[in-house]
Amino acid sequence: xxxxxxxxxxxxxxxxxxxxxxxxxxxxxxxxxxxxxxxxxxxxxxxxxxxxxxxxxxxxxxxxxxxxxxxxxxxxxxxxxxxxxxxxxxxxxxxxxxxxxxxxxxxxxxxxxxxxxxxxxxxxxxxxxxxxxxxxxxxxxxxxxxxxxxxxxxxxxxxxxxxxxxxxxxxxxxxxxxxxxxxxxxxxxxxxxxxxxxxxxxxxxxxxxxxxxxxxxxxxxxxxxxxxxxxxxxxxxxxxxxxxxxxxxxxxxxxxxxxxxxxxxxxxxxxxxxxxxxxxxxxxxxxxxxxxxxxxxxxxxxxxxxxxxxxxxxxxxxxxxxxxxxxxxxxxxxxxxxxxxxxxxxxxxxxxxxxxxxxxxxxxxxxxxxxxxxxxxxxxxxxxxxxxxxxxxxxxxxxxxxxxxxxxxxxxxxxxxxxxxxxxxxxxxxxxxxxxxxxxxxxxxxxxxxxxxxxxx
Amino acid sequence: xxxxxxxxxxxxxxxxxxxxxxxxxxxxxxxxxxxxxxxxxxxxxxxxxxxxxxxxxxxxxxxxxxxxxxxxxxxxxxxxxxxxxxxxxxxxxxxxxxxxxxxxxxxxxxxxxxxxxxxxxxxxxxxxxxxxxxxxxxxxxxxxxxxxxxxxxxxxxxxxxxxxxxxxxxxxxxxxxxxxxxxxxxxxxxxxxxxxxxxxxxxxxxxxxxxxxxxxxxxxxxxxxxxxxxxxxxxxxxxxxxxxxxxxxxxxxxxxxxxxxxxxxxxxxxxxxxxxxxxxxxxxxxxxxxxxxxxxxxxxxxxxxxxxxxxxxxxxxxxxxxxxxxxxxxxxxxxxxxxxxxxxxxxxxxxxxxxxxxxxxxxxxxxxxxxxxxxxxxxxxxxxxxxxxxxxxxxxxxxxxxxxxxxxxxxxxxxxxxxxxxxxxxxxxxxxxxxxxxxxxxxxxxxxxxxxxxxxx
Numbered sequence: 001x002x003x004x005x006x007x008x009x010x011x012x013x014x015x016x017x018x019x020x021x022x023x024x025x026x027x028x029x030x031x032x033x034x035x036x037x038x039x040x041x042x043x044x045x046x047x048x049x050x051x052x053x054x055x056x057x058x059x060x061x062x063x064x065x066x067x068x069x070x071x072x073x074x075x076x077x078x079x080x081x082x083x084x085x086x087x088x089x090x091x092x093x094x095x096x097x098x099x100x101x102x103x104x105x106x107x108x109x110x111x112x113x114x115x116x117x118x119x120x121x122x123x124x125x126x127x128x129x130x131x132x133x134x135x136x137x138x139x140x141x142x143x144x145x146x147x148x149x150x151x152x153x154x155x156x157x158x159x160x161x162x163x164x165x166x167x168x169x170x171x172x173x174x175x176x177x178x179x180x181x182x183x184x185x186x187x188x189x190x191x192x193x194x195x196x197x198x199x200x201x202x203x204x205x206x207x208x209x210x211x212x213x214x215x216x217x218x219x220x221x222x223x224x225x226x227x228x229x230x231x232x233x234x235x236x237x238x239x240x241x242x243x244x245x246x247x248x249x250x251x252x253x254x255x256x257x258x259x260x261x262x263x264x265x266x267x268x269x270x271x272x273x274x275x276x277x278x279x280x281x282x283x284x285x286x287x288x289x290x291x292x293x294x295x296x297x298x299x300x301x302x303x304x305x306x307x308x309x310x311x312x313x314x315x316x317x318x319x320x321x322x323x324x325x326x327x328x329x330x331x332x333x334x335x336x337x338x339x340x341x342x343x344x345x346x347x348x349x350x351x352x353x354x355x356x357x358x359x360x361x362x363x364x365x366x367x368x369x370x371x372x373x374x375x376x377x378x379x380x381x382x383x384x385x386x387x388x389x390x391x392x393x394x395x396x397x398x399x400x401x402x403x404x405x406x407x408x409x410x411x412x413x414x415x416x417x418x419x420x421x422x423x424x425x426x427x428x429x430x431x432x433x434x435x436x437x438x439x440x441x442x443x444x445x446x447x448x449x450x451x452x453x454x455x456x457x
Numbered sequence: 458x459x460x461x462x463x464x465x466x467x468x469x470x471x472x473x474x475x476x477x478x479x480x481x482x483x484x485x486x487x488x489x490x491x492x493x494x495x496x497x498x499x500x501x502x503x504x505x506x507x508x509x510x511x512x513x514x515x516x517x518x519x520x521x522x523x524x525x526x527x528x529x530x531x532x533x534x535x536x537x538x539x540x541x542x543x544x545x546x547x548x549x550x551x552x553x554x555x556x557x558x559x560x561x562x563x564x565x566x567x568x569x570x571x572x573x574x575x576x577x578x579x580x581x582x583x584x585x586x587x588x589x590x591x592x593x594x595x596x597x598x599x600x601x602x603x604x605x606x607x608x609x610x611x612x613x614x615x616x617x618x619x620x621x622x623x624x625x626x627x628x629x630x631x632x633x634x635x636x637x638x639x640x641x642x643x644x645x646x647x648x649x650x651x652x653x654x655x656x657x658x659x660x661x662x663x664x665x666x667x668x669x670x671x672x673x674x675x676x677x678x679x680x681x682x683x684x685x686x687x688x689x690x691x692x693x694x695x696x697x698x699x700x701x702x703x704x705x706x707x708x709x710x711x712x713x714x715x716x717x718x719x720x721x722x723x724x725x726x727x728x729x730x731x732x733x734x735x736x737x738x739x740x741x742x743x744x745x746x747x748x749x750x751x752x753x754x755x756x757x758x759x760x761x762x763x764x765x766x767x768x769x770x771x772x773x774x775x776x777x778x779x780x781x782x783x784x785x786x787x788x789x790x791x792x793x794x795x796x797x798x799x800x801x802x803x804x805x806x807x808x809x810x811x812x813x814x815x816x817x818x819x820x821x822x823x824x825x826x827x828x829x830x831x832x833x834x835x836x837x838x839x840x841x842x843x844x845x846x847x848x849x850x851x852x853x854x855x856x857x858x859x860x861x862x863x864x865x866x867x868x869x870x871x872x873x874x875x876x877x878x879x880x881x882x883x884x885x886x887x888x889x890x891x892x893x894x895x896x897x898x899x900x901x902x903x904x905x906x907x908x909x910x911x912x913x914x
Binding site: 026101102105106107148149151152154166167169172176177178181246248289312315322388417418419421422440441442 | 483558559562563564605606608609610611622623624626627629630633634635636637638675677703704705740741742743746768769770771772774775777778779781782804805815816844845846848874875876877878879880896897898899
């Protein structure tokens, strides 16, 4: 029925209609229209029979009335009105994003509406994202149908990470975190009830999308496992694909829905599918975010050997503990490197792995330690844990570390725990292109994710 | 030799000498002197034979020259000068905090100095904290010997949590995080090489300290296990005691120091000791911080049954997954509660556990759900996961939740993941007395910690 992978209307539209457009900026359609006016570079057509003009733009009574076919229609109508509107639009819009809720997630009546929507899409050959979703946030095309005001949820800048998510709130929250931390994205898709476009369609598109360097997926359920595995396998052959599946356990979900065994057992199937498709399995939100930051900024490590450089002895040992717990190794310094470092550093530096530069640490001592330990084939990646107490440490540190003398392909992971001053330093590392984390454990989780797979971004 | 538990000179001193005082605010002694002038309410005596006056205070050539005995002397001298200075001070100062490094941690020469310091302390009956430490930060007495400038490391306000730590940098970093997040502390002690005062001495004091409601300990090594277990047991009998031991694994530490078996095996001994002493075992920095926030603001839960209330379906399921993974249970709603909620809420709310108030959530819907589910004996604690996208949600939410109608002793744990807007809300929860976390996993870790033990603060 649908031409496979004809999603370009969603990701490079030149014209967009907002159906149900209104002046009210507090309403969904208002938020979307304002976002489009801010960032979308193509033609924007408000559609609403009640207005002649919305936000200074000519408003049309229907999509058909626009006169020429458009690429994308965003539906922000009450659920009951959506199937008919999509049907009436006929072939006038190639793609439709239905952000409205009130479909299958609400019971039998909504399920009937969802079936009608599906039929309208099929009979008009319209591809549909949604319903019950946030739609698309795209830094390449400037499209933003996420209807949460920017005061509450920041939008990330341009980057290479794409996120596809069944849950709108999960996508929104992750986007907001990435934006605050200064990590960019390429495309974010929230597809909700996926009446048509699903994760496999998105993976097909993203596999061939040159703007997308890595893909992170949030999954509640997958209906067509074989198709998913095929699409994910094609994508993971060329770029990192990571996924979190929620609704794993016997406890929460099944206690609530009283079908324990079914759900608890099923996670093993997802895990096997991820493995088969070359997907990195992530365990929950925290892991998801760590992985987004890691592959949003850097490439895979070639192995599991971690070097730890710090100015806080306790943190260094804590990181070494966490590495061991997460299956990474922390090999001691090779003899020649140890001798060289001992000759160069004051006697009270703790020369080993972890390497402790103490409270006397300087930007230069970090950079020197980095270059001496990471040149040669002794380690696959490095965690640099900078506590900002040492007075000689300056904001030049991230840039100095990012120069990577002699080991261009090994990931440098920064760890900078602490309060306001340290938290503000996270963005400096990100601006220098180094993923940075607030806790030793998060930094080690990032190292673990980067050790799974062999992708070069 | 030492009178047991005579640590009052450290925690309620009425006079303090700073030995090695200087005008240079960038120097250790300068930072300490400035902190004391800001917050310490007793008499302050700079000591340095080279000056007559420091920062407007009369400066004395020696402690003996002050003329009357003082409670506490803070030594910020080069290591080589410390043992003699402590000896010469004789009984003129009851307690000494030696912040200087350059002792046993640096090799045989430093070890000899440490031995001399120990002998000077013994022969003059002076109790000593340190050397190679940050000393004391105390919101009760106003004492602050931590020598990191406040621009880089914030100081927490007054609270009930006390922290004792072998590692200065670990204590500093945790303090800084707590300060930024608005969690107060009572006493923080960094004792470094513990030539005299150790964790057992501190536990003895804190067990009887009415200002201390909970104790968190960072441990690298314990020398006298029996004494530690005795002191910790007395303390944990009356208030929560939590501990992290770093240097657990075969990998990092022992690879560096090449005595794998010894160290790896030893962690089992620590774990057994913690269990025997009624100590909550924490796994690394992240866990430590979560536990400090949890017991810094709330009491134990009476069991492991968790209710989850959220406005983000995906987050709710994620939290339920994490509960199961961490040994907590998420029982379904009792029938009568479910009926009552269904009658009160719109049909599209997800009524169950997790309870999903969706994007239509209001402050009132959260508060209503809280009171209906937490009254009665169905749950031991609740995780409230608020995503801030829903426009009706306001900054009144934390205060409304904190009123706890009908279930005063059950912990309410907040979870508010996201970017800048959400992160700024964390302090609002803390000001309302509810511990709040940035990720579902951290919130569940807090729930897990609170379920271990039965303390009422």
